[in-house]
Amino acid sequence: MTDTSDTTARPGRRAVFEAALRRRSMRIAATSTAAVLLAIVLLVPLAPGWEAVKKSFFNGPVFSKTFPGLLDAFLLDIAIFAWSLPLIAILSLVVAICRDIQRPALYPLKLFATLYTDIFRGLPVILVIYLIGFGVPGLGLPRPWNSPYIWGSLALILVYSAYVAEVIRSGIESIHRSQRSAALSLGLSSGDTMRFVVLPQALRNVVPANMNLVIALQKDVALLSFVGPVEIFRQAGVYKSLYANFTPYVGAALIFLIITIPATRYADYLMHKRRRIEQ
Amino acid sequence: MKTIVTALCATLVATAATAGNDCTAGKTLEDGVLTIATGNPAYFPWVIDDAPETKQGFEAAVAYAIANEMGFEDDAVSWVRTSFDEAIQPGAKNFDINMQQYSITPEREEMVDFSLPYYTSAMAILTTATVVEAVGDPAPEALKGLLWGAMAGTTGAMMIDDAIGPEKDILLYNDNTDVTQAIQAGQIDAALFDLPTALYLSAVTVENGALLGQFPAERSQNPDQFGILMEDGNPLKACVDAAIEALTASGQLAALEAEWLAAATGVPVIE
Numbered sequence: 001m002t003d004t005s006d007t008t009a010r011p012g013r014r015a016v017f018e019a020a021l022r023r024r025s026m027r028i029a030a031t032s033t034a035a036v037l038l039a040i041v042l043l044v045p046l047a048p049g050w051e052a053v054k055k056s057f058f059n060g061p062v063f064s065k066t067f068p069g070l071l072d073a074f075l076l077d078i079a080i081f082a083w084s085l086p087l088i089a090i091l092s093l094v095v096a097i098c099r100d101i102q103r104p105a106l107y108p109l110k111l112f113a114t115l116y117t118d119i120f121r122g123l124p125v126i127l128v129i130y131l132i133g134f135g136v137p138g139l140g141l142p143r144p145w146n147s148p149y150i151w152g153s154l155a156l157i158l159v160y161s162a163y164v165a166e167v168i169r170s171g172i173e174s175i176h177r178s179q180r181s182a183a184l185s186l187g188l189s190s191g192d193t194m195r196f197v198v199l200p201q202a203l204r205n206v207v208p209a210n211m212n213l214v215i216a217l218q219k220d221v222a223l224l225s226f227v228g229p230v231e232i233f234r235q236a237g238v239y240k241s242l243y244a245n246f247t248p249y250v251g252a253a254l255i256f257l258i259i260t261i262p263a264t265r266y267a268d269y270l271m272h273k274r275r276r277i278e279q
Numbered sequence: 280m281k282t283i284v285t286a287l288c289a290t291l292v293a294t295a296a297t298a299g300n301d302c303t304a305g306k307t308l309e310d311g312v313l314t315i316a317t318g319n320p321a322y323f324p325w326v327i328d329d330a331p332e333t334k335q336g337f338e339a340a341v342a343y344a345i346a347n348e349m350g351f352e353d354d355a356v357s358w359v360r361t362s363f364d365e366a367i368q369p370g371a372k373n374f375d376i377n378m379q380q381y382s383i384t385p386e387r388e389e390m391v392d393f394s395l396p397y398y399t400s401a402m403a404i405l406t407t408a409t410v411v412e413a414v415g416d417p418a419p420e421a422l423k424g425l426l427w428g429a430m431a432g433t434t435g436a437m438m439i440d441d442a443i444g445p446e447k448d449i450l451l452y453n454d455n456t457d458v459t460q461a462i463q464a465g466q467i468d469a470a471l472f473d474l475p476t477a478l479y480l481s482a483v484t485v486e487n488g489a490l491l492g493q494f495p496a497e498r499s500q501n502p503d504q505f506g507i508l509m510e511d512g513n514p515l516k517a518c519v520d521a522a523i524e525a526l527t528a529s530g531q532l533a534a535l536e537a538e539w540l541a542a543a544t545g546v547p548v549i550e
Contacts, residue, residue, distance in 0.1 A: 052369035056390065134457070137464035146465050148450065228450030228461060234431055238451065241432030244367040244387040 055245075062247040066239040070251050073235035077221045080153055080231070084217065087157050092164035097194065099169050113165070120162035126223050129155040133227030148228040156224065160217055167209045171202035208274055211267035215260055232256075300350030302518035307375050313351045315342050316374035319360035322455060323483075324475050324539055325380060331358050337475070337539035338378050341397055344531055345376075345507075348522035363432060366508055367391055375515055376507045380473065382434040383506040393506030394519045397532060400503045402438055403477035403546060404491040406469040407462060417492035417549050419443065426450070428467035430458055434503050435471035442494060459484045473503060475540045492549040 011019075044050060098113035120128065132155040137146035144150075175198045183193040225234035232252050239248035308314050317338065320329045327335035334343050334353075346356045359374050366377045367390060376394070383393045404417070406425075414421050422443045429436035431451035439449055450467055452458045455476065461467045462485055472480065474493055481488035496502060507523075509516055526532040 049370055056367070056369040134460050134464060137466055138460070140465070143465065148461075148466055225451070226453060226457075228428065228452060228466060230449060230451050234451050237431050238436060240367075241363065242384070242386055242437060244390040246364075246368070 057246045057250055059243075059245055059247040062239075062243050062245045063251055066236075066243070066248045067251050069239065070232055070235055070248060070255060073230060073232040074252075074255050076229060076231040077218075080149070080156075080221045080224060080229075081218055084153050084157050084160070084221070085214070088160045088164055088217070091157060091161040092168055095161060095165035096168035096172060099165070100172050100194070102190070117162045117165055120159050121166065123159070125156070125159050125220055126226060128159050129223050129226055131155075132158070133224075148224070152224040152227045152229065156217070156220065160213060160220075163213055164210060167206050167213065168202065170209075171206035172198055174205055175201050205274075208267055208271040211263070211270060215263050215267065218260055218263065219256060300518075302521065303349050303351075303515065306513075306515045306518070308373070309357075311351075312355050312357050313346050313349065314357045314359055314373070314375045315346070316359045316361040316366065316377040316379070317342075318379040319362065321360075321379065322476065323479050332356075337398070337535060338380070340535050340539060341526075341532065342378055344526055344535065345397075345519065345522045348525055349518050372510050375513075376509055376519060378507050380476075380505050381508045383504045384434070391511050392509040392513055392516050394509070394516060395523045395527075396504035396506050397523055397526075398505045398536065398540075399496045400473035400475070400505065401493045401496040402435060402442075402471055402503060403474040403493040404469050404549075405458075405462070405472055405477045405480055405485065406489055406491045407485065407487045408489045409487065410468050411489045411491055414491060419549065422469075422491075422549075425468040426466070428452060428458055428461050428470045430454060430470075430472070433472075435473070438494075438503075439471050455480060455484070459488075462488075474546070478546075490546045493546045495548050 047053075095113045095116060098109045099117070101107070101110045129152055133148050133152040136151050136154075137148070179197055179201075180193050183197045184190070188196065222231060222233035225231050225237075230238070232255060236248040236252040240246060303313070315331070317326060317331050321331060321336075321338070323336065325336050325338040327333070327339070331339040331342065334340055343353060343356065347353070361374060361377060363379075366372075366374075366381075367387075380400075381387075381393065383396060387393070404422075410425070414425070419442075423446050425445065426447055427439050427443065427445045428450045429439060429452070431453065436449065436451055439445060450461065452461060455472075458467075458470045459480055462470060469491060474496075477490055477493075481490050507519055509519070523532070
């Protein structure tokens with residue numbers, strides 16, 4: 001740890017005291033972290049079942065044999081994520097705007113948007129994937145329109161759009177009414193008000209909240225495996241059956257973390273930045 | 280409810296006289312009781328109506344035959360249910376032996392123990408009559424162009440790549456029902472199952488279902504042999520193996536097979 005006090009020419013007594021306090025808390029934090037890590041490293045292997053757990057979950061040979069295959073399968077996850085995300089962005093924006101409709105004549109749109117968010121936020125993702133992924137193709141669509149990639153992705157898009165739409169709506173509502181009144185009095189149409197005044201601010205306000213949903217989406221892509229596609233979760237399951245060993249799941253978890261931890265940190269950073277601006 | 284029934288059965292059985300022969304003494308979870316695990320649910324024709332204690336179905340019948348051979352009376356057999364994952368997870372097990380069409384593979388054998396095989400299965404291609412008409416002769420070349428599916432975690436899923444090498448990615452599903460739904464919805468053309476399961480599904484579950492062909496049971500490359508799964512290093516393995524050997528030698532195993540598993544002479548063989 002560097003001593004910050006030597007940047008000032010003559011540190012005051014308070015600065016010296018605070019630096020010492022900081023050093024002390026750093027020392028305590030480092031010691032307690034080291035103690036906890038040491039306890040885990042020393043105590044867990046003492047458990048009677050450790051050898052068996054190690055063989056089943058942290059099996060080196062199985063790991064090295066399956067990891068390349070898992071990485072390969074992860075490309076499918078990334079592809080599904082990549083084509084779902086823009087569609088979620090569009091659909092959720094449309095739904096959020098529909099929910100904000102003020103004109104009586106367009107009330108059916110508002111009602112539909114409300115029903116939509118209520119239904120899809122209230123259903124478990126996996127149920128929607130099952131129902132749409134198997135149900136719609138069962139109607140007798142010809143190939144390639146009955147592909148599980150299409151309908152599974154659509155299920156994911158529908159569910160996540162409902163969540164994102166609610167987040168965007170909260171952003172829209174966070175813009176004070178006076179701004180709309182001001183825009184209208186300047187001669188902007190209500191559409192232009194939404195487009196040039198409300199949405200730019202609203203969307204910026206909800207970026208951190210949406211980042212959380214993006215991270216959740218990265219993981220939920222794996223649920224598509226239930227209707228057929230062999231992505232990383234399914235591939236890990238196949239390896240698990242083949243080797244009667246859970247190590248492939250640990251490998252898959254590692255691959256997910258490599259992607260999601262930086263994304264989570266980035267979301268934290270955005271939230272932090274937002275707070276600083278607001279203060 | 281099921282746990283209560285199981286617990287009741289267990290207590291009832293525990294109060295009965297101790298059973299088992301010299302080989303099994305002290306090696307079962309509960310003295311004098313053989314605890315056998317099967318799938319949840321257990322499928323036809325392996326267990327009929329998901330009720331193994333009725334001895335109906337091939338595996339249910341074989342389980343009781345093995346138990347009797349090991350010196351356990353019928354009422355000294357207790358049933359539990361496990362998934363595949365529960366069967367292979369480290370830690371204490373709630374079963375002595377586990378029987379749910381586990382294929383014996385050398386990779387699996389490193390983690391768990393298998394008995395001698397009690398059945399060798401042919402693999403059959405489940406599809407619909409429409410596809411059979413379109414394909415005609417089930418030559419390996421014609422099979423490559425189909426869209427393939429299988430139940431994840433089965434040897435069927437692993438065999439498609441080796442035996443057929445399809446052009447398009449395989450789709451994998453959680454259970455039989457999902458596979459048949461995918462066939463019905465036209466999302467896949469065909470799926471690979473062990474022959475008895477395929478026969479049942481084509482006759483009962485899949486509308487317009489048909490079998491395109493079978494890979495013979497005695498094929499040279501990875502024959503699909505079912506073994507009873509036990510915890511790695513389970514001392515009971517020797518007793519189970521001895522029982523299966525005796526049943527094979529006496530022809531009882533073959534008789535049970537003939538009784539419960541339909542003959543499949545009409546299905547064309549793929550070389």
